[in-house]
Amino acid sequence: MEFALVIAVVVIALAFDYTNGFHDAANAIATSISTRALTPKAALLLAAVMNLVGALVSEGVASTIGSGIISPPGDTDGLVVVLAGLIGAITWNLITWWRGLPSSSSHALIGGLIGAGVVGSVSVHWSVIVSKVLIPMVISPLIGFCLAYAVMVAIAWLFRRGAPGRVNRGFRAGQRVSAAALAFGHGLQDAQKTMGVIVLALATAGLHSGTGVPLWVKLAAAGAIALGTYAGGWRIMRTLGRRVVKLDPARGVAADLTASGVLYVMAIGLHAPVSTTHTISSAIMGVGATRRLSAVRWGVARTIVSAWVLTIPMSALFAGATYAVLTLVLP
Template sequence: MEFALVIAVIVIALAFDYTNGFHDAANAIATSISTRALTPRVALLLAAVMNLLGALVAEGVASTIGSGIITPPEDSRGMTMVLAGLVGAITWNLITWWFGLPSSSSHALIGGLIGAGVAGAITVHWSVILGKVVIPMVLSPLLGFCLAYAVMVGIAWAFRRASPSRVNRGFRRGQSVSAAALAFGHGLQDAQKTMGVIVLALVTAGLHTGTGVPLWVKIAAATAIALGTYAGGWRIMRTLGRRVIKLDPARGVAADVTASSVLYVMAIGLHAPISTTHTISSAIMGVGATRRLSAVRWGVARTMVTAWILTIPASALLAAATYGVLTLFIG
């Protein structure tokens, strides 16, 4: 039974990774598509490849997810908790995808693990959650907004005497690079979270020791998120690329560069599992605000922020309910 649970957790973890890819594909390519710098299929292929590469680079975020959120018991009950956490996260991903809301897959996963841990009455590492989840969750959108605003002001000043058509052509070409950088950061952050869950399951089942990620886990998670990315996330793409603000190429590059920089620092420097969605969304708002505050459609932004706030508690509740149901069948 326990081995079957391990297989089930790995399969569902990779399914979560796949939904993460198509749910968050919009993060990396919405700006380049909305400005027509890249065609949708070329942008998706670029994002998929860079997600794959980013997923293979580091392990810091995987360690945080694998050992820093909950410590499940090493038995079938622990495996049930991990399974319930994944189901809760996937369910919330699908709900927000259906409504076109760019919520955080990362926080859905973290919320799912918290909910399953609380329902199972085991140790939840609240200090780690505060230091590496809650504080970065608040800081990363603020950094994204403020830095993107500053970068866009700098670009506007540097090119203030240049021909607008020439500037747009140059930045449109640059969006291929900036979109690739952001997709790499997404792989660096989000695929590692799935790796962490699989390692957590392997440790719980007594099949692995420590927080190191086996190569096969890296390859499986990287491939799943890349395939999910290529499948696309058109509903969310429309929200980020068109409904928040009408982007031009310079603003697209500024938003992408800012968001990818925040992702790299948080993943490599702090091992903090932040949300790619929060970061790029706030960066888009930041570059939009340089035009004028009314240029940002704050009603849409308010709906997005509401989804952000609800993600952890909603996925926690879904996971807790799932754990209750699973225990009836698994014990």
């Protein structure tokens, strides 16, 4: 029974990783598609490859997820907690994808683990959640907005005398680099979280010790998120690329590079599992605000922020309910 649960957790974790890919594919490519810097197929292929590469680079975020959120007991019940957390996260991912809302898959996973952990009466590390999740959740979008605003102002000043056509062509070419950088950051952050959950399940079952991530786990998680990314997330792509603000190539580059920088610092420097979605969404709002505040469709922005606020509690609710059901039906 325990071994079957381990297999189920690994399969569901990779399914979550796949949904993470198609749910968050818009993060890396919405700006380059909306400005026609890349065709949709080329953009998806670029994002998939760079997600794969980014997923194999670091283990810091995986360590935070694998040991810092909850400590389930080393038995069957602990595996049920992890399984319920994943199902809760997938449920919220699918709901927000269907509604076209760019919510955070990362926070859905964390919320799922918290909800299943609370209902399952396992140890939840609230201090780590505050320092590594909640504080970065608040500051990363603020940094993304302010830094993107400043970068765009600097770009506008530096190229103020340039011919618009030539400047746009140059930045449109630059978007291929900035989109690749953001997709790399997405792999660096998001695939790491799935690796952490799989390691958590293996450790709970006594099949793994230490905080390192086995190579097969890295390859499986990296492959799943890359495949999901290539499948695309067109509903969310339309929201980020067109509905929040009308982007030009310069603003697309500024938003992508700003968000990438925030992701790199949080993943490599702080091992903090921040949301790629929150970071790029706020960066897009920041570059849009340089045109004028009314250029940002704040009604759409409010809807996005509402989804951000709801993600952890709703994922926790779904995961807690799932845990209660699983304990009734599993022998």
